[in-house]
Amino acid sequence: MAMLRKAQIIKHDREGPGIYRMDFFSPEVSSRVIPGQFIHLKIREEGYHPLLRRPFSIYDVDNERGLFSILYRVVGLGTRIMAKRQPGELMEIMGPLGAPFTLPEEKGKIILVAGGMGFAPLHFLIKKLLKRNMEAEIILGARKAEELMGENDLVQLGVNFILATEDGSRGFQGQATDLLDKKLREGNYDYLYSCGPYPMLKKVASLALSRGIKGEVSLEEIMACGVGACLGCAYPAKGDKGDLTYKKVCQHGPTFSLEEVSFHNGPGD
Numbered sequence: 001m002a003m004l005r006k007a008q009i010i011k012h013d014r015e016g017p018g019i020y021r022m023d024f025f026s027p028e029v030s031s032r033v034i035p036g037q038f039i040h041l042k043i044r045e046e047g048y049h050p051l052l053r054r055p056f057s058i059y060d061v062d063n064e065r066g067l068f069s070i071l072y073r074v075v076g077l078g079t080r081i082m083a084k085r086q087p088g089e090l091m092e093i094m095g096p097l098g099a100p101f102t103l104p105e106e107k108g109k110i111i112l113v114a115g116g117m118g119f120a121p122l123h124f125l126i127k128k129l130l131k132r133n134m135e136a137e138i139i140l141g142a143r144k145a146e147e148l149m150g151e152n153d154l155v156q157l158g159v160n161f162i163l164a165t166e167d168g169s170r171g172f173q174g175q176a177t178d179l180l181d182k183k184l185r186e187g188n189y190d191y192l193y194s195c196g197p198y199p200m201l202k203k204v205a206s207l208a209l210s211r212g213i214k215g216e217v218s219l220e221e222i223m224a225c226g227v228g229a230c231l232g233c234a235y236p237a238k239g240d241k242g243d244l245t246y247k248k249v250c251q252h253g254p255t256f257s258l259e260e261v262s263f264h265n266g267p268g269d
């Protein structure tokens with residue numbers, strides 16, 4: 001049963017051009033949520049527009065203070081309205097929802113690949129991996145330097161990270177997947193996690209699987225109900241017998257194993 005609750009905005013800061021971090025007070029969410037899960041946020045307290053809630057990954061949690069945070073980019077009506085919300089206001093949230101990332105049972109070398117806002121769920125995950133003394137490094141990719149997310153957070157966490165920009169304005173010049181290809185040739189990795197745009201995830205999965213590396217991706221689909229009832233977020237995936245089926249990103253995901261998602265039959269193909 002999806003939980004509906006009001007959560008108070010404690011802090012709401014601009015983190016970059018069109019990028020905001022919103023911190024909520026909700027001990028019920030912060031004590032339960034696992035990396036990879038998301039909340040479904042009601043944008044307006046009054047009126048019907050926009051009608052549908054909007055999904056956001058959990059970016060960070062502060063259990064002692066009962067806080068959880070999201071990191072979001074303004075892309076349309078809902079996020080434009082959100083950007084005007086003030087600390088002290090209440091927002092209605094549904095969640096935590098969705099299947100979380102699974103953590104490797106054995107210690108090994110982990111590589112994460114974030115494209116743009118795909119950094120949001122990976123930030124919470126990487127904190128959990130570090131708590132378990134896992135060896136993890138992350139590739140942060142973007143089109144240009146201004147769109148790179150998370151550098152300061154990763155410096156604070158003391159995590160190894162490598163930047164890739166398509167225009168070469170910071171770090172490696174090229175796509176995050178070009179850098180991943182190079183890293184996978186150089187090092188022995190045991191597990192991979194990724195979140196970002198669909199074409200990036202498709203290439204990430206192909207590079208990892210061709211080297212026998214297991215891992216998981218977090219998918220983003222436009223959602224309506226958020227709880228598996230409307231089929232609005234169905235995504236091509238492999239069934240138990242390798243046959244093509246559809247899985248609901250909100251309920252079976254948003255995290256899926258690299259083998260499970262049918263990237264050859266996805267949007268854009």
Ligand SMILES: Cc1cc2nc3c(=O)[nH]c(=O)nc-3n(C[C@H](O)[C@H](O)[C@H](O)COP(=O)(O)OP(=O)(O)OC[C@H]3O[C@@H](n4cnc5c(N)ncnc54)[C@H](O)[C@@H]3O)c2cc1C
Binds near residue numbers: 070076078
């Ligand atoms: C599980 C999940 C976790 C997410 N986590 C984050 C996050 O941590 N930070 C963040 O900034 N965004 C995240 N998103 C995407 C976020 O939900 C959308 O950007 C948001 O709903 C857009 O609302 P809007 O009203 O501003 O845009 P709209 O006016 O609804 O749409 C504007 C544009 O954004 C596209 N869009 C809308 N919804 C999505 C979506 N779900 N995925 C991809 N494109 C979309 C539309 O096609 C359109 O081009 C997540 C999505 C999912 C499914």
Ligand code: FES
Binds near residue numbers: 226229231232233251
């Ligand atoms: S959003 Fe309704 S089934 Fe996923």
